[in-house]
Amino acid sequence: MSSNLLLLTEDLEELKSKGLFRTLRTLSNIRGTHATWKDKEIILFCGNDYLGLSRHPRVIAKAREALQKYGVGSGAARLISGTSDLHTRLEEELARFKKKETALLYGAGYLTNVGVLSALAGQKDLIVMDKLCHASLIDGAKLSGATLRVFPHKNYEKCEEILKKGAGFRKRLLVSDTVFSMDGDLADLAELGRLKEKHKTQLIVDDAHGTGVFGPEGRGVTEGDVIVGTLSKAFGVYGGFAAASQSIIETLINFSRSFLFATASPPAFAGAALESLRLIQEDSSLREKLWQNVDKVKAFFRKKGIVSESESPIFPIIVGDENEAVRVSNELLRQGILIPAIRYPTVSKGKARLRLTVSAAHTEEDLEKLFKTLKGVLG
Numbered sequence: 001m002s003s004n005l006l007l008l009t010e011d012l013e014e015l016k017s018k019g020l021f022r023t024l025r026t027l028s029n030i031r032g033t034h035a036t037w038k039d040k041e042i043i044l045f046c047g048n049d050y051l052g053l054s055r056h057p058r059v060i061a062k063a064r065e066a067l068q069k070y071g072v073g074s075g076a077a078r079l080i081s082g083t084s085d086l087h088t089r090l091e092e093e094l095a096r097f098k099k100k101e102t103a104l105l106y107g108a109g110y111l112t113n114v115g116v117l118s119a120l121a122g123q124k125d126l127i128v129m130d131k132l133c134h135a136s137l138i139d140g141a142k143l144s145g146a147t148l149r150v151f152p153h154k155n156y157e158k159c160e161e162i163l164k165k166g167a168g169f170r171k172r173l174l175v176s177d178t179v180f181s182m183d184g185d186l187a188d189l190a191e192l193g194r195l196k197e198k199h200k201t202q203l204i205v206d207d208a209h210g211t212g213v214f215g216p217e218g219r220g221v222t223e224g225d226v227i228v229g230t231l232s233k234a235f236g237v238y239g240g241f242a243a244a245s246q247s248i249i250e251t252l253i254n255f256s257r258s259f260l261f262a263t264a265s266p267p268a269f270a271g272a273a274l275e276s277l278r279l280i281q282e283d284s285s286l287r288e289k290l291w292q293n294v295d296k297v298k299a300f301f302r303k304k305g306i307v308s309e310s311e312s313p314i315f316p317i318i319v320g321d322e323n324e325a326v327r328v329s330n331e332l333l334r335q336g337i338l339i340p341a342i343r344y345p346t347v348s349k350g351k352a353r354l355r356l357t358v359s360a361a362h363t364e365e366d367l368e369k370l371f372k373t374l375k376g377v378l379g
């Protein structure tokens with residue numbers, strides 16, 4: 001074996017010994033919140049399809065219509081021939097939805113964050129970021145070549161200290177998730193807005209888990225110079241977007257490499273997302289159902305004494321030890337409930353957890369089975 005391969009093997013063995021080795025799990029017959037795993041019916045409490053739109057008949061019909069009309073692939077990058085009228089319409093409607101001048105679609109939320117930060121910041125700039133921001137924001141910051149300083153989670157005093165010390169940088173970008181994806185708690189947007197005004201920074205917020213879920217008409221957050229969103233969660237489709245001023249979006253079109261050098265997402269995704277956006281705004285019953293389910297999980301947690309800071313449909317159950325988190329998750333799955341173990345590097349070492357999410361698509365029966373199984377497995 002070559003020395004390189006030997007090193008790889010050693011790395012993998014190390015992961016295994018620490019309970020950090022990851023493998024794929026193949027599901028079949030996936031039907032929103034239900035699927036089949038190894039011939040067994042399971043209920044999924046782990047997706048981000050918060051409103052159940054991935055299976056909504058109107059969303060599917062629009063995807064099908066666009067597939068028939070445009071074919072499957074988009075064939076080229078957006079600046080070549082990959083921009084269909086559906087992409088442009090979706091961008092216009094997303095901009096209106098987020099109350100910004102304009103918007104830009106990317107292949108995925110991950111690509112959006114990487115592309116936005118690497119285009120808007122450079123070596124002379126400072127990026128100041130909450131410690132629990134999503135990996136894609138960290139990767140974008142690293143790729144930008146800017147100096148990256150991280151403040152402890154939601155510690156805005158520390159954040160302000162860093163901003164003050166960084167007054168000599170050409171530009172300062174303040175970056176935060178709106179809903180933290182592994183803890184389910186919320187950033188303080190008013191405080192971020194105050195810091196932005198006081199220190200004349202650009203504010204970039206990642207509203208991946210907020211859009212469609214929070215606020216009137218599911219609008220989520222509208223504050224910030226750039227709002228990043230994804231079509232892969234409450235929209236139930238796939239893709240990402242940035243909403244901002246005309247000049248910022250023009251900068252992204254010209255300098256954002258994950259936009260420039262990637263094929264446009266399939267027009268059918270844009271067709272489907274347009275319908276999701278309509279439903280998000282028109283049909284508040286989906287959100288009402290989601291929040292009813294959230295309240296039921298909160299009540300169960302309270303009764304069981306499970307501590308949770310969550311203010312969203314994302315509920316961490318902190319286990320701590322990585323191997324133990326995997327064991328508990330495997331046992332739940334054996335009993336028909338899929339709640340994955342989340343471990344380092346997604347969360348800090350020793351903070352392994354089960355990440356439970358609920359959707360409007362979960363029925364009363366699904367929740368009863370969840371609570372009964374959790375009681376049995378967690379004790």
Ligand SMILES: Cc1ncc(COP(=O)(O)O)c(C=O)c1O
Pocket residue numbers: 108109110111113134136177179181206208209230231232239240
């Ligand atoms: C906060 C946050 N930002 C960005 C992303 C990336 O979005 P996408 O899955 O569309 O690539 C995710 C999803 O994993 C996320 O949780």
